[in-house]
Amino acid sequence: MTAARAGANLSLFKKYLLAFFAAVLIPLLINGASEAWLGYRDQREMIDARLTVEARAAADRIEAFIDGIRDQMGWAVQLPWSDDNGDAHHVDAVRLFRQVPAMVELVLADDRGRERVRISRIGQDVIDSQADLSADPALIGLRDNRVWHGPVTLNRGSEPYMRIAVAGNRAAVGIAIAEINLTLIQQVLSAIRVGETGLAFIVDGSGALVAHPDVSLMLRGTDQVMAGRLQALRAALVASDGEPTVATDFAGLPVIAAAATIESLGWLVVAEQPTSEAYAPIVAAAWRTALLVVAAAAAALILAYVLARRMTGPIRLLEEGAAAIGAGRFDHHITVRTGDELERLAGSFNQMAGDLALSQERSERIARLKRFLSPQVADIVERSGEIDLLAARRADVVVVFADLRGFTALSTKAAAEEIMRILGEYYGVLGACIMRNEATLTHFSGDGVMVLLNAPLPCQGNPVLAALKMAGEMRAAVQELIQEWRERGQLLGFGIGLARGEATVGRFGYEERHDYTAIGSVVNLASRLCSSAADGQILLDEATARDVAAEIPAASLGPRQLKGFSEDIIVYAV
């Protein structure tokens, strides 16, 4: 019982928990997942757009840096060369040199491609060397364009250098070729911030790193690891068709990278932001959702527990109540004050207990009634609920007495088993007759029975007719028995006496021992008539016989002296 209840509690708790999980957690998880997905998409779109802009802006700044140098160089290619103005060009060169700190070396050549001025920050200045520069790639490059950018080379295998050549607007002004230390682009790049920790760097056409905000990366020259990552990044950016892509930075961490090209230089400017920073808002949202889910789970757990507890209390009361009622304690009252269905259920239990108490009382009563009423009568009495029917009153009744002749003699000599067998057969048939005719057995003793008709329920039609009919059936049935008994050597007879008249009927007795019976002279009369009857005889008094004279004529046997009656009674036999 206890174990079963514990099991039931547990399952109720589980059910509540499941319900709350379904009701709270699933929508929360779906919401969280969709929010994360949408957040990721929006954030990614935003990052992509921003990185694209950053990359373009960085590219523009780098281009402006290089273009600035080119424009400065324009000053050195304005004065046409002649034999005697070398000094003026030298001054131009020195002033230009002074203006552009990134310039390591500057060469001015005349319209014939001869070197006229070479100034350097490290090497020696050479004036008017007249060296033939026509085979220099810079001069070859300048045949078709006003500006030429050389490839990025590494100074001492470390610093990125690049040559820029500029031609004037006419051949006579010659050309200027400058060697630029690109390390100084680092200053431009380090001023560019992409988000909090993002950055921009430059890769040249061959996929080598040109410039990076971290100088130590820039100076690594041809680093195998870096070259591999740069090539992978370049390939990813090409594959994504210009769209930002997720790649790996130099430290091997995931980044989102966007690229913009500087057409004139063939450089790729990459703006990148660590994914950890880029997705921080999404990660934060995911954490919030996770926290919410945990909180909701805890709340569901507590709520399920509390509700289960609130349910199991009343349920236990109900269970105990049911057990008490089952044990027959109908006065047990279940007190549940939950104000809901459970309280109603408890009310129903209490109601049921009351009904069961009534029902049991009734069935006990019926059981008692059935002792003296025929089942049909008992049922009627029970169904009508009129226990008053059994109350004491004066009534017109027919009293029938019947007993065996020679039974007393038999009982003294026959074996107990034989006596019991005879009585069993005897009452078997009598009982059947009484019940069949809806008569009321008031009592029996030994071989005699007393039966009432017209009480407690009135008979349909003449009660005497009914009594006679029953008596007839009794006689026929018992006579058959008597034949059988005779064959077994037991000589017995059977007589009946009946009379109609006023009598006091009702239940008499004490405590549980109540019998329904009739009291009055008519009972006496019927009893005496029975005693007077010979085997097979049904005796009636005159008044009773007259009552049914029309239907069943009875033969008068003349007056007889009956015990207890002062006058002779005229006896009739049927």
Added chain:
Amino acid sequence: MRRRDVLLMGGSAVLWSAGAAAQGHDVPVIGFLSLASEDSFAHLLAAYIESLRKAGFADGRNVAIEYRWANGRYDELPTLAGDLLAREPDVIVASGGDRPSLALKDLTSTVPVIFVGSDDPVGLGLVDSLSHPGGNMTGGSLFTSELEVKKLELLSEVVPKATRIAMLANPGNPVAVSDIANVAAAARSRNLELLIVEAASAEEIDTGLGGLEATLVHGLIVGHDPLFNSRREQIVAHVERLNVPAIYEHREFVEAGGLMSYGSDIAENYRIAADYTARILRGAMPAELPVRQATKFLLTINLKAAGELGLEFPPLMLVRADEVIE
């Protein structure tokens, strides 16, 4: 919550303590070994400490700096280096040319060393290459040897009629021999006679420059050397007495009254050293930190000194000068 904590602690703090623990210190220890003297290098040290502070390391707070000054005495360097290494520093800064780095190179191949103002880190075997040092050393290089010829060129422009030039060189400097050879070759091509004055100590500076006859030379090149840098007042005083135009490596000489200087910004090299110190304290490997080269070369001239010498700078020199002290 935990994630934020990790982020807050991120990188630096955890790495410092890990590094410090590895060496058995409460805070990381930086060894500072210098050929020079503390007073003459104060402004450079200040540049280093300021940059280090900006990089997140403050002396006495989350880092301790252990100094060893040789005060110009080369022979003390091995002892000082050994003494410094006994303190088990997390990183050593070798200041004042290549001698301190070379002294450390003989004693350790594991303790990270950042050299400042190396003349030829590859040639001297401090690193495998500039882009990939490959060992326990990295730092900044000025390549000032290459500038010695440039200095001759600039001096010649100021005194175009000169026929005899002197050069103060320190035989204790590992690159002195090649420097002298380069300058001598350039002088020959300019038809200049070159007189070498050697000095490897403060006393030798006095005897060397003191023995120079003012009428004998038309100009002086003060070779690049940490010892000379730390004895600049002394050298400038001799030059003033000699009353000859002289060119120096650093602007500090010009500030002290010298005529002109041409060289890289050495303070910048100390800022780079601070950057690399911070990186190494945060776990970077010196083998993977490329040697930084000087990118700025500054010409500084002193008009007052020129006036006293009774000479005028040619106009191009004025154009070219990055800084003019009047």
